[in-house]
Amino acid sequence: ETGVTQTPRHLVMGMTNKKSLKCEQHLGHNAMYWYKQSAKKPLELMFVYSLEERVENNSVPSRFSPECPNSSHLFLHLHTLQPEDSALYLCASSHAGGPGTDTQYFGPGTRLTVL
Amino acid sequence: LAKTTQPISMDSYEGQEVNITCSHNNIATNDYITWYQQFPSQGPRFIIQGYKTKVTNEVASLFIPADRKSSTLSLPRVSLSDTAVYYCLVGDIMNSGYSTLTFGKGTMLLVSP
Numbered sequence: 001e002t003g004v005t006q007t008p009r010h011l012v013m014g015m016t017n018k019k020s021l022k023c024e025q026h027l028g029h030n031a032m033y034w035y036k037q038s039a040k041k042p043l044e045l046m047f048v049y050s051l052e053e054r055v056e057n058n059s060v061p062s063r064f065s066p067e068c069p070n071s072s073h074l075f076l077h078l079h080t081l082q083p084e085d086s087a088l089y090l091c092a093s094s095h096a097g098g099p100g101t102d103t104q105y106f107g108p109g110t111r112l113t114v115l
Numbered sequence: 116l117a118k119t120t121q122p123i124s125m126d127s128y129e130g131q132e133v134n135i136t137c138s139h140n141n142i143a144t145n146d147y148i149t150w151y152q153q154f155p156s157q158g159p160r161f162i163i164q165g166y167k168t169k170v171t172n173e174v175a176s177l178f179i180p181a182d183r184k185s186s187t188l189s190l191p192r193v194s195l196s197d198t199a200v201y202y203c204l205v206g207d208i209m210n211s212g213y214s215t216l217t218f219g220k221g222t223m224l225l226v227s228p
Contacts, residue, residue: 042218055213056212088156097209099147099164100146100148100207101149101164101204101215102208103161104159104161105161106158106159109156109157
């Protein structure tokens with residue numbers, strides 16, 4: 001599926017590095033999400049953008065900084081991460097305003113390893 | 116917020132029908148019930164969503180009793196490729212906000228030959 005793409009698919013970084021994760025959706029949606037999935041843990045919602053405005057920030061440490069320049073692109077800027085931040089980072093998009101929890105379309109994820 | 120409870124794991128064989136039940140005793144009036152499927156190292160994939168009674172699509176059926184305190188995802192004639200984690204999600208963004216997007220631990224379905 002090419003509806004939601006994420007790059008890179010794998011990333012290894014040191015604790016002092018700065019890197020960015022990129023997400024792009026080709027579905028014409030107006031909401032985008034970042035989730036974190038650690039080993040053997042449920043998905044954790046990190047950030048939500050609706051109509052390019054941040055509408056949810058679930059007490060995420062400031063070393064994670066999201067950016068949504070337009071409705072099709074979402075970035076997650078990373079700096080001075082900790083080893084416990086190693087996880088699968090998933091991007092999703094949806095058409096906001098639907099019933100229930102909005103049907104979300106997920107990307108393949110970026111597997112992040114912090115050394 | 117409605118919390119959900121699912122079995123941690125289930126086993127089945129190819130060709131069988133599998134029913135996964137999710138309990139959500141505190142479901143609110145406006146909440147919908149949504150199921151996702153996730154393969155290892157991939158993002159979840161939407162399966163089906165419903166509000167009450169029965170919903171069916173080309174992949175699965177969703178049964179919701181009148182009290183809506185539980186729901187059952189039914190997968191007809193499973194194959195090996197249906198081995199995955201299945202999540203039940205209950206909520207309503209418009210009334211409860213995005214904090215309603217709470218994925219639980221899901222049910223790991225293992226399909227054997």
